[in-house]
Amino acid sequence: MLIRLSGGRVIDPANGRDGIGDIWIRDDRIVEPAAGETPDMVYDVTGKIVMAGAIDIHSHIAGGNVNTARLLLPENHRAHVARPAATPLSTAGWSTFETGCRYAAMGYTTVIEPAVPPHLALHSHLELADIPIIDKGTLSVLGNDDFLLSLIRDGAGPAAIADYVGATLNASKGIGVKCINAGAAMAFKHNVRSFNLDDVVPAYNLSSRAIVEALQQAVMDLGIPHPLHLHTNNLGIGGNVETALATIAAARGKPLHLAHLQFYSYGKEGKRGFSSAAAELAEAVNANANVTVDVGQVMFRQTVTISMDVLRQFNAMGTASPKKSVIYDGDANGGGIVPFNYRSNNFYNAVQWASGLELFLLINDPMRVFFSTDHPNGAPYTTYPDLFALIMSREARASWLADLPQAAVEMTTLPSLTREYSFYDIAMMTRVAPSKLLGLRDRGHLSPGALADVAIYHDDPDRAAMFRFAHLVFKDGDLVIRDGRVTHYRFGRALKVSPTYDSAIDRRLSTYYDDVYGISPDLFKVPVEALGRENPFGEVACGR
Amino acid sequence: MKILVDGAAAPLEAAAAEAARLLEQAKLPLIAGLAADIAGARAAIALAERLRGAYDHMYSEFLxxxxxxxxxxxxxxxxxxxxxxxxxxxxxxxxxxxxxxxxxxxxxxxxxxxxxxxxxxxxxxxxxxxxxxxxxxxxxxxxxxxxxxxxxxxxxxxxxxxxxxxxxxxxxxxxxxxxxxxxxxxxxxxxxxxxxxxxxxxxxxxxxxxxxxxxxxxxxxxxxGAAGNVTGVGQASGWMTGFPMRTGFGRGYPEHDTWRFEANRLVDSGEADVAMWISAYGNEAPRWKREVPYVAITTPETQFAYPPKVRIDVGTPGVDHDAVEYVQNLMTLAATDARSASDAPQVASVIRLIDEHLTKGEGAC
Known part of the structure; x- marks a missing residue:
């Protein structure tokens, strides 16, 4: 099948391209213009915006905690539209099927689920297998597990730690490693109620900092493209910008991804002791080229916070709305589900909203700041179109700002910020940068040879409308969205890495599991056949 | 392993075709029992959606x-x-x-x-x-x-x-x-x-x-958790529809109501006019009181109070075939290897076969 997308404005920053032109697709790949050949299909996309498919690096779309949140909040996701004949369950509110459809409708073709406890990997992958259209990937969570903490405490050395991380990634079929409030879930099991970067996990005499450093090194040693993905300490607390700055310093120039930075951008100014310190934080990010961040923007609406930072979630139970939370002390990890309603007339929520936008606008390099709402923690991914509109237009921001409490606005620099993202910046942030960060060389750009993941938008001055419903979306060269509606299902793959490591660690782990848990680690395996889809996995190359 | 249509031995294809015919002409088809592995539950919930029916599990009450x-x-x-x-x-x-x-x-x-x-x-x-x-x-x-x-x-x-x-x-x-x-x-x-x-x-x-x-x-x-993989089926139901069992698709989208979509009430009130009964873990028979026509996908020793219109025997997940199910010892879904593998049909494959014989709509799984 040869397809020609004719006459659109092609925005492909990986190739320095922003201009009118054609894109050619043969089967599942982008190809050079096929001179002398008649395409099987020609789409006239004159006046439209043509980009590679977008990639979301941080969105909680699947797994045990997400599913608990669904079951906790039946009142939040009532469906009200009958399903179209060809796409079953696509309108079932918050179903895996709906997730794939709505992401694809926005022009997203790859989404990473960033919090998979290794023992719950099969459940996560089963859910991902039921998300249609898009490709997926998972980050395996380490940093609160006895085996790792013991290795570090006992001075086992970086090679042993890397072997363990490699074995865990292989078994759980992840694309990278996440660390969530290192040591805090373990400390919480010892009844610790707050946990800072240099606080020490009881019984291990190990600081959060030491755990992060060890994991950061292991990820580098294994040659995993994605740097350690870190959810650091003290999320959501006034004055926690100090923690974020200390975490950036603790990276010591080595690659580190800081997740949902907005939730760490708070100072202690003002009579409420809560202000935006985003400007200071953005400056630190600008000055440290080894650090990448995603924003975790807050948007005003009802949502639910789903986090493996169980200590933080326990402390947030009092803010639950509606008033019900789940606190989970899991194997070597934890989790908390706390429903939350961000309100525009709430001082704290307004400061949070503004500080996220400040980070977008004050971090200079769109290759190092990633577009996220930490779905659904800051807001559901379905608010992305509104957020695109906000970062693209100071006018749009001004009209939102006018509705916020003045006291909150005074705690931020947002009204003074005039920057507006261009389409080129947006494509850089949501296409080029994620492909580089995750090591996905086959996507994020429109070079010949790339996977034919292409999103084509109407150039609608209402940017939110434009990004909510793409005109056309191709996944692997297959037209899946036409004018915002899914045409048919296809099922993508979960992208994973297979780092090499010394398999002696597998035998050691077998002995350890038998000794400690009385079971085999094989019980937590993720067999390909169990997922019920053809080719459910795709491989991402490792290498230093 | 028995395959019966109206009590007489039949080829699998013919039984599946008859099951599809029966379910498709119903006003409100009910999928009940639902004691199956994850693959079976996914197929059954997808079938319920395609039929615009309702689904419940024999142990939903406990979950x-x-x-x-x-x-x-x-x-x-x-x-x-x-x-x-x-x-x-x-x-x-x-x-x-x-x-x-x-x-x-x-x-x-x-x-x-x-x-x-x-x-x-x-x-x-x-x-x-x-x-x-x-x-x-x-x-x-x-x-x-x-x-x-x-x-x-x-x-x-x-x-x-x-x-x-x-x-x-x-x-x-x-x-x-x-x-x-x-x-x-x-x-x-x-x-x-x-x-x-x-x-x-x-x-x-x-x-x-x-x-x-x-x-x-x-x-x-x-x-x-209770028996019949009810916790596991509840998880699959959660990600597929947003809701646990006792969910119906009559209006074309999932609605969850623990009273309205309770299987025995649906049958006994006459609201459900055809049922499918799935019991792959034990020899459980339906307990509704009214004699609604039904398709049984059950283990071979199951004894029924009145005969099913179509009966297709299946193996037990984790015994006759590899399966994903909720494992209490691990408190999560796990892949269980067959303890004594056989060629007995699986719930998922039987339902897919029935699904292929439906004339309307398209299935999710």
Whole structure:
């Protein structure tokens, strides 16, 4: 099948391209213009915006905690539209099927689920297998597990730690490693109620900092493209910008991804002791080229916070709305589900909203700041179109700002910020940068040879409308969205890495599991056949 | 392995075609039983959606006791592994815990101190409302109580832990004074119950007690799931539709209503006019009272009160074939290898075959 997308404005920053032109697709790949050949299909996309498919690096779309949140909040996701004949369950509110459809409708073709406890990997992958259209990937969570903490405490050395991380990634079929409030879930099991970067996990005499450093090194040693993905300490607390700055310093120039930075951008100014310190934080990010961040923007609406930072979630139970939370002390990890309603007339929520936008606008390099709402923690991914509109237009921001409490606005620099993202910046942030960060060389750009993941938008001055419903979306060269509606299902793959490591660690782990848990680690395996889809996995190359 | 249409042996294709015909001409087809592995449950829920029918599980009632408390007021929960390695204080509640979870005592290793308990002292174990002999076997302090008395007992315990005055009741106070002290002294305590043997009010009291205890120390819960992979099916239902079982698609989108879509009520009221009964784990037959025509996808020894229109025997997940199911020992979905692999058909493949014979719509799985 040869397809020609004719006459659109092609925005492909990986190739320095922003201009009118054609894109050619043969089967599942982008190809050079096929001179002398008649395409099987020609789409006239004159006046439209043509980009590679977008990639979301941080969105909680699947797994045990997400599913608990669904079951906790039946009142939040009532469906009200009958399903179209060809796409079953696509309108079932918050179903895996709906997730794939709505992401694809926005022009997203790859989404990473960033919090998979290794023992719950099969459940996560089963859910991902039921998300249609898009490709997926998972980050395996380490940093609160006895085996790792013991290795570090006992001075086992970086090679042993890397072997363990490699074995865990292989078994759980992840694309990278996440660390969530290192040591805090373990400390919480010892009844610790707050946990800072240099606080020490009881019984291990190990600081959060030491755990992060060890994991950061292991990820580098294994040659995993994605740097350690870190959810650091003290999320959501006034004055926690100090923690974020200390975490950036603790990276010591080595690659580190800081997740949902907005939730760490708070100072202690003002009579409420809560202000935006985003400007200071953005400056630190600008000055440290080894650090990448995603924003975790807050948007005003009802949502639910789903986090493996169980200590933080326990402390947030009092803010639950509606008033019900789940606190989970899991194997070597934890989790908390706390429903939350961000309100525009709430001082704290307004400061949070503004500080996220400040980070977008004050971090200079769109290759190092990633577009996220930490779905659904800051807001559901379905608010992305509104957020695109906000970062693209100071006018749009001004009209939102006018509705916020003045006291909150005074705690931020947002009204003074005039920057507006261009389409080129947006494509850089949501296409080029994620492909580089995750090591996905086959996507994020429109070079010949790339996977034919292409999103084509109407150039609608209402940017939110434009990004909510793409005109056309191709996944692997297959037209899946036409004018915002899914045409048919296809099922993508979960992208994973297979780092090499010394398999002696597998035998050691077998002995350890038998000794400690009385079971085999094989019980937590993720067999390909169990997922019920053809080719459910795709491989991402490792290498230093 | 029997394949029968109206009691007579038939080829699988013909049986599937007849099942499809029967289901498709129904006004409200019901998928019930639903005791299947994850693949079977996914296929069955997708079929219900395509048919615009409703689905329920034979043990939904038990799952919903835990879920209803959770979605009303929240939940503290942990895993068997964490109890095994960490719990210094264990409170077992209810009479049928060991029936619901035969491996419990060995899996939780209650006779040994918890490996990661810093004091490494013998565990403090209590059993409220135990069966005769159970508490002794578990090395537990026995607090006798009939099931009906458990909510009151737990309410008094909760009041006592919270430092509130309780109505003086020597009968209850004597039993609970020591327990209240021990709970508050725990470092990482756990309460274990099975929704098969305790009611919603008991579970609500357990969760309230956990909330109160966590103000000062760490305490959490370990729910024991019911049979028929009901917990696993509930998970698949959650990600596929957003809701647990007792969900219907009559309007073209999922609606969840624990009364409206209860299988026996749907049949007995005449609302459901054709049913499919799935029972791959045991030889369970439907318990509805009205004689609705039905398709049975069950294990070979199942005895029915009245014969199904179509009967297709299937193997048992994890025995006849590899399967994904909820594993209580792990508190999550796990891949189980066939213990004695056979070529018996699987629920998922039978449903897919039926699905292929439908003329309207398109299936999800």
């Amino acid at each position: 919903l006791r835990d879920l209803d408390v959770m979605r009303q007021s929240g939940q503290f929960v942990t895993t068997a592994n964490e109890v095994r390695v960490r719990a210094d204080c264990v409170v077992l509640i209810g009479a049928k815990l060991k029936t619901a979870w035969p491996d419990m005592l060995a899996r939780l290793d209650l006779s040994n101190p918890a490996r990661f308990d810093e004091a490494h002292a013998p565990r403090k174990i209590f059993w409220l409302g135990a069966n005769p002999g159970d508490a002794e076997e578990a090395g537990a302090v026995k607090i006798a109580a009939p099931s009906s008395e458990l909510p009151i007992l737990l309410a008094a315990l909760r009041a006592s832990v919270a430092g509130r005055k309780t109505r003086p009741d020597a009968h209850i106070d004597g039993k609970l004074a020591d327990l209240a002290v021990q709970l508050q002294a725990a470092r990482f305590g756990v309460i274990v119950w099975s929704s098969e043997s305790v009611g919603r009010l008991t579970i609500e009291m357990i969760q309230g007690l956990l909330l109160d205890l966590n103000k000062k120390t760490r305490f959490t819960g370990l729910p024991v």
